[in-house]
Amino acid sequence: MPETTADEPGPRSRLRSLASDALAGLTTAVVSVPSGMATAALAGVNPVYGLYATVVSPTVGGLFASSQLMQIATTGASALTAGQAIAAYPEEQRGPALFLLVGLAGLFLIGFGVVGAGRLVRYISYPVMTAFLSGVAAALLMDQAAQFAGYSSDWSITLGAFVDLLVSLHEVSWTTVAVGAIALALMVALARTPLANGASLVALVVPTVVAFWWRPEGVELVRDVSDIPTGLPPFALPDLTLLTPGLVASAFALAVVVAVQGAGVSQAARNPDGSQPNTSRDMFAQGLGNTAASFFHGMPTGASVGQSALNRQVGARSRFAMVFHGLGMLVILLVASQLVGLVPMTVLAAILMVAAFQAIEFGAMASIWRVGGSGRWAMAVTFLATLLTSVPMAVAIGVVLTLVLFILRAGETVQVHGLRIDDDDRIHVVDPPEELSSHGVSVIDVDGSLYFAAARTLRERLPPASSGEGAAVVLRVRGNTQIGSTFIEEINDYAQQLARNGGRLYLCGLTTRFTQQIVRSERVALDDQVVLVPGEEILGASLRAAIRLAEEWVRAQGH
Known part of the structure; x- marks a missing residue:
């Protein structure tokens, strides 16, 4: 009977590892239900699309990622980018336009991985990257404030819509605010307790139960916005008649957003087997996940910092935790999809607002400002561009600014x-x-x-x-x-x-x-x-x- 070497785990060890991955995957699947629904609502589409994406993308992408404990999930930044990209389409075309956008972004990410674009991330200056990611988080926070208050603004610019909300507080639905405030209070209260990892799930369930028994008027539910289908994620080919140059440009911007966020996760990851993560390969994996999700009514996905940290914390041992994550979400869809329709929209907004606030790097931005120099102004310009323009435009400004700063610094360093x-x-x-x-x-x-x-x-x-x-x-x-x-x-x-x-x-x-x-x-x-x-x-x-x-x-x- 052959012996097992120290470097090659035996069948029992592999079985224990697989059991740990299964438990971790199922845990993260349950916890990611609120964020999956919330990000889809942020993009202005059926919240179930976020759950569909969580079934497909981690399962496909996880098999090819070099970062073994990286978690592919829906993210606020990618959802905001997608929402801005499809906002101009008629309501009945936004879903098909979204799936086409996700497929194109997936192809761009696959291309990034093939050409080894991961090494280019090092040329994005720290102030520009910090300002862009923090700006997206701030825009997400402002964008969801109106949904939280049950108010609809005619402004398309995030900062303008937020200011419009502030000057129209007399028009908000205070009943809606009260339900959302329950979710906010629970997330804040549980943040420093042993239940912190499940805070978003508790914040989803408790106010939903309260709203179900209270039945307050004026509180919009998920089922009021979209029909919630049952069964497996439906298969459909992308509608190429919706293809426009603007959508292609937005897909490229979406791919850049996913790539930049994913690079941060890849560079911070430590594989259990000691191997080094490859940023380009992880871009390729995320591209495969998004391309696959586009055929099953899925939202855009990318490497999530929070979900990846949770994946490690709950005992994941290998990339198969992502596969079990997708399978766990599939079980949730098959068993409890109709319960999704009972969730108040303000609760989803509250969950996203907390996540967005936590994603703003206040300390890093303050440090960059104190250091001064060109980094201070690069940060300010990129941050304001993210708030005052669309995400694709902010990406373009950030890229151009990075190139200009690189050239200027190269000329001045001698x-x-x-x-x-x-x-x-x-x-x-x-x-x-x-x-x-x-x-x-x-x-x-x-x-x-x-x-x-x-x-x-x-x-x-x-x-x-x-x-x-x-x-x-x-x-x-x-x-x-x-x-x-x-x-x-x-x-x-x-x-x-x-x-x-x-x-x-x-x-x-x-x-x-x-x-x-x-x-x-x-x-x-x-x-x-x-x-x-x-x-x-x-x-x-x-x-x-x-x-x-x-x-x-x-x-x-x-x-």
Whole structure:
């Protein structure tokens, strides 16, 4: 009988792991009922679509995710994005438009995963990402305030609708507010108790029972908004007649929102088997889940921070917990789907409002503001864009802002320092010279990128080439592995100006690739105006060699 190694769990261990996954999946399925319904209501569609998505997406996506304990679920950010995207469609077309949107977003996410877009997330600055996710949460909170109060606004802009609610408090349904307040009070009261993980479920059930026995007038129920079908999630092909360029753009924005949120979960995840999560693969998995959900009347889904944390807390051992999560939700649909219709809409709004408030990163935003600089204004612009425009527009502004900040920072990070070698052969970093030493050697160290705009910034920070006669300039560029044509052009022009004043430029610390790029350009007068001194394994050896050559050249000129 073969023995089981320590690295390969035996049948009993695998069975125990599967039992833990089943229990965790069923637990998270029950707890996710309120959020699934609430996010669908937020998007302006039948709340049962959120439950359908929770059946399909985790089951499909969970089998392919690299983050083994990541939980795919409906999220407020994706629901808000979807709701804004389909708001212009007639009410009877919003459902089919939503399913088409989800399918397109799924295809975009699959594409992101295939091309390895996960590595691009690192280029989104922390202030922009924090402001965007917090802005979406704030918009979600404001958007649900009207539903919580039983008030309908004509404003399409989230901030405008919230202000409209504040100036129209005399028109709100206070009976509706009272029912919603029960849910709010329960969630706040249970937040710091052992029942915290089930707070949203308690907040869903208790006010629903109260409303069922009280039967207050003016309190809108889920069944008043949508018919709740029974049975399995229905299969249907997406309606391509609803396809528009605007819907495609919104699908791309939705995919970006899901990808950014999912990247945060992937990067924070720790797999039980010690393997490293792959952000791109997780994007691919979320894309498969959304594509599959689009055929079964499902809402958009993505990796959920809260649901993933709960999944770990209740004992999940592997990705099969997501599969059991979907199967558990299927059982709930088959057994208790008609009970969904009894839930007051204000209760769903209250659940989303609490989740949205908890998602706003007040501490992180305050820290970014205190640090100041460009990050402060990047955060402010992105946050306001999320509140004042649609989510797709905010995504576009965030992407453009990130690119602009990246280019500006790349151009400003280059620094120059003077170098001096003392009698004991020690290298000292000193202030860069304002002028070159006539018939002497000026040694300058370059720190930072030399690509694109940074090359022009370097040129501006070098001492004027005309400030010294017969000057030798040693420019240390160690650490730079890639340059571009801009650097070569700028350094060639500087060398030519030095030559016109009887000087010469020495570039030291060069990598092999760096040297080859300069040689292949055929723009630089090598060994005449410019001397290349390749880098060596011993730190400082190339610098000392360049200084020695420069001093020999100065002496050879008769000075």
